Amino acid sequence: MARWQPDAPGRLAAAALDLFEENGYENTTVIQIAERAGLTKSTFFRYFPDKREVLFGGGTVAGLLVEGIASAAPAAGPLDAVADALEALGRTFFTADRREFSGRRQAVLNAHTELREREALKRIDLTASMCEALSRRGVPGLTAHVAARLGALAWEIAFDRWIDADNSEGFGPLARQALTEVRAAAAVC
Amino acid sequence: MARWQPDAPGRLAAAALDLFEENGYENTTVIQIAERAGLTKSTFFRYFPDKREVLFGGGTVAGLLVEGIASAAPAAGPLDAVADALEALGRTFFTADRREFSGRRQAVLNAHTELREREALKRIDLTASMCEALSRRGVPGLTAHVAARLGALAWEIAFDRWIDADNSEGFGPLARQALTEVRAAAAVC
DNA sequence: AAGGTCGATGAGACCAAGTCCCATCACTGG
DNA sequence: CCAGTGATGGGACTTGGTCTCATCGACCTT
Numbered sequence: 001m002a003r004w005q006p007d008a009p010g011r012l013a014a015a016a017l018d019l020f021e022e023n024g025y026e027n028t029t030v031i032q033i034a035e036r037a038g039l040t041k042s043t044f045f046r047y048f049p050d051k052r053e054v055l056f057g058g059g060t061v062a063g064l065l066v067e068g069i070a071s072a073a074p075a076a077g078p079l080d081a082v083a084d085a086l087e088a089l090g091r092t093f094f095t096a097d098r099r100e101f102s103g104r105r106q107a108v109l110n111a112h113t114e115l116r117e118r119e120a121l122k123r124i125d126l127t128a129s130m131c132e133a134l135s136r137r138g139v140p141g142l143t144a145h146v147a148a149r150l151g152a153l154a155w156e157i158a159f160d161r162w163i164d165a166d167n168s169e170g171f172g173p174l175a176r177q178a179l180t181e182v183r184a185a186a187a188v189c
Numbered sequence: 190m191a192r193w194q195p196d197a198p199g200r201l202a203a204a205a206l207d208l209f210e211e212n213g214y215e216n217t218t219v220i221q222i223a224e225r226a227g228l229t230k231s232t233f234f235r236y237f238p239d240k241r242e243v244l245f246g247g248g249t250v251a252g253l254l255v256e257g258i259a260s261a262a263p264a265a266g267p268l269d270a271v272a273d274a275l276e277a278l279g280r281t282f283f284t285a286d287r288r289e290f291s292g293r294r295q296a297v298l299n300a301h302t303e304l305r306e307r308e309a310l311k312r313i314d315l316t317a318s319m320c321e322a323l324s325r326r327g328v329p330g331l332t333a334h335v336a337a338r339l340g341a342l343a344w345e346i347a348f349d350r351w352i353d354a355d356n357s358e359g360f361g362p363l364a365r366q367a368l369t370e371v372r373a374a375a376a377v378c
Numbered sequence: 379a380a381g382g383t384c385g386a387t388g389a390g391a392c393c394a395a396g397t398c399c400c401a402t403c404a405c406t407g408g
Numbered sequence: 409c410c411a412g413t414g415a416t417g418g419g420a421c422t423t424g425g426t427c428t429c430a431t432c433g434a435c436c437t438t
Contacts, residue, residue: 003404004415029394040417045396079378113310120309121302142346146374149338157331185335186375189268192433193386219424229388234425 009047009057011037016054017105025112052118055105062129064089069133078139082130082151083179086158090172094162103163127152150186154178198236198246200226205243206293214301241307244294251318253278258322267328271319271340272368275347279361283351292352316341339375343367 005011015036019028030051034044048054068085076084094102109115127148134144158175161167167174194200204225208217219240223233237243257274265273283291298304316337323333347364350356356363 008415030396031394041396042418043416046416049396051395077378116313117306117310120313121306124305124309124312140374142370142374143377145342145346146339146371147378149342150335150375150378153334153338157334181331182335183378185329185331186339186378188332189266189336189339189372189375197386218422230425231389232387235387238425240424 005038008037008039008043012039012044012047013054013057017101017108020055020108020112021104025108025115052115055109055115056118056122058093061089061093062126064092065126066129066133069130070136072137074137078134078137078143078147079150079179079183081134081137082147082154083176085130085133086151086155086175086179087172090170090175094159094171096170099162102159103165106159106163123152150182151179154182157182194227197226197228197232201228201233201236202243202246206290206297209244209297209301210293214297214304241304244298244304245307245311247282250278250282251315253281254315255318255322258319259325261326263326267323267326267332267336268339268368268372270323270326271336271343272365274319274322275340275344275364275368276361279359279364283348283360285359288351291348292354295348295352312341339371340368343371346371 012033016028016033019033019036022028030044031041033054034040044054048057065085065088068088069081072081072084109119130148130151131144134147135141139147154175155178157178158171161174161178162169162171201222205217205222208222208225211217219233220230222243223229233243237246254274254277257277258270261270261273298308319340320333320337323336324330328336343364344367346367347360350363350367351358351360
């Protein structure tokens with residue numbers, strides 16, 4: 001018999017999402033989250049550096065993106081490399097079984113400025129990661145910047161559509177579709 | 190004789206910038222900021238909703254941008270409207286006499302994650318404002334999104350160059366230049 | 379000139395976030 | 409049987425942020 005229940009951080013994250021949905025982010029206390037998970041404030045801060053971070057656990061995304069861009073066909077253009085990376089994300093991270101969770105989480109993020117703020121920072125850092133990865137492919141600096149930002153925009157569009165209940169397509173195809181739309185829109189600016 | 194020294198928020202912001210430079214953001218206390226400005230914690234939070242916001246006082250930027258985009262020539266394309274707006278910003282906000290201050294402020298922002306986070310949110314909201322303004326010009330949704338993001342990128346590039354000491358050009362021309370470079374880069378994605 | 383309102387500020391209680399340090403206690407290996 | 413380990417608990421402490429009430433000079437009214 002194990003001494004402690006398994007997966008403390010997972011339980012904390014689940015409890016936090018529940019409570020944020022029920023009472024709102026600013027009306028729930030770290031102590032309440034910890035209690036619902038059968039833990040204490042001390043343990044909460046052992047796993048998460050602050051209250052916001054409890055909803056941003058999966059830090060593997062940056063790595064997946066960078067790897068996806070790096071391993072794209074050498075002849076692929078910058079936006080094609082980004083498309084490959086987003087597709088990899090769809091296979092590993094935005095899988096069908098996580099769609100409901102992602103939707104709930106995103107709804108909570110959208111509803112609270114403090115959480116939107118954290119998300120904004122994550123997005124900027126992810127975009128910077130994509131930009132670096134593109135540079136390492138030999139893409140010139142400014143082009144890499146533009147491609148990374150257009151890729152981030154396509155990502156967001158695809159994510160919104162993926163979350164949308166009436167849509168049962170996978171994230172990968174949605175990302176490719178969004179990317180071609182973005183590319184077309186950029187051409188008429 | 191005035192009962193109080195004038196411009197309490199301005200004094201608070203100046204004191205905060207000084208202290209952040211001297212001791213770093215997390216090592217300076219709101220009480221210290223208030224004391225240096227000859228005020229108290231109560232007064233600080235009367236003018237600023239939180240400690241970070243003391244470096245983000247000028248909230249007129251969004252209005253200037255939106256107005257600039259709205260008042261561009263009707264025949265102008267989306268990115269040209271953005272260029273007009275950035276030029277207006279250069280005339281009203283990024284004036285030569287504020288360059289030194291802007292540089293100091295930006296250095297502090299870049300050095301502290303908490304402040305970068307707030308800046309990230311501001312940027313997202315500004316980009317959304319530009320996007321809306323473009324939509325009101327009749328620019329189709331996706332095109333507006335792309336133009337707003339490319340405009341934001343050009344803004345950042347122009348700002349960095351403007352801050353750079355060896356460059357005495359005004360913000361407006363730098364923004365136009367950055368925008369044409371970004372446009373060219375987007376064409377080869 | 380006396381008195382009352384107004385508006386910016388001060389004082390201090392109070393709560394929650396976040397940090398730190400040390401105690402606990404089942405499991406493990408010798 | 410015993411010492412070490414590692415996840416957890418407990419609680420003191422600092423700071424950000426909220427709230428309410430007190431202060432007091434300027435200004436206005438009569």
